[in-house]
Amino acid sequence: MEKEKTLTIAALQLPTLGMQATKLDFYVRNAYTRGVKLLLLGEYVLNHFFKELPNLTMNMVKKQSDNHIELLKKFAIKYQMVFVAPIILVRDNNYIKIIAKITDKSITYYEQQILMPYKHWNEKKMFANKIKKLESPLIFDLEGFKIMIMGGFELHFDYFWQKVIEKNIDLVLLPTASTFDSHNRWREIIKTKAFLHGCYILRANRLGEFKEEKIKWRFYGDSMLVEPTGEIYMMLEDKESMLIESISKKVIKEHRNSWAFQDELAQRANI
Secondary structure, eight states, X not given: OOOOOEEEEEEEEOSOOTTOOHHHHHHHHHHHHTTOOEEEEOTTSSSOOGGGGXXXXXXXXXXXXXXXXXXXXHHHHHHTOEEEEEEEEEETTEEEEEEEEEOSSOEEEEEOSOOOBOSSSBHHHHSOOOOOSOOOOOEEEETXXXXXXXXXXXXXXXXXXXXXXXXXXXXXXXXEXXXXXXXXXXXXXXXXXXXXXXXXXEEEEOEEEEEETTEEEEEEOOOEEEOTTSOEEEEOOSSSEEEEEEEEHHHHHXXXXXXXXXXXXXXXXXX
């Protein structure tokens, strides 16, 4: 009998770390002892929230990013673990919002393609990410699982989910920095996308607060792992913590065979 194929993954739910490494080291060591092969961090954990950047020097932001990338590289080598973490790069005196995939052998950057353009949350204006024709997000294989990295805001655009179908993705990694009263909306979108696309979704949302005039931005956590069935398998609340669970190829296969969404599309692809 063929052994069931599984992968142990983790989502780390934290506020901004600043320059400290002690807390990150504690959680990574704990993840290693529990067999974690991939660890996801939320947005604005390795760097400050984007609205705080004007109060920092660009050199300070660069140093912060460089230090964390170097630290995660050391962890990847020491613990043979893959890290996926949003981070801010400095390029030609501009900020670029990216997601880094760090392994023991390489560092790969995914430049987020669509940024929030709203008056109260204008990442598009803050960052110098290129506006160009959309491309496939970063996809990689890990122990027999096909994994896609998607920027949090990119969740809302069908283009990226079409790639999930085309590339037969097993797991979508979704780092976010969600706030205000968006709990239920995010939960329902993630559950629906997992069900319709027959994949796991691992979301890591940050914690912390940001005060702007009379408005308090509260980042509420709700990091979660959602199964292909659309059910929340595990969810963190609003405290600093780490989610560790295993995903299963069997669960993915059973859901896809049962609902046959992809099969129906495949039958019509070449007509």
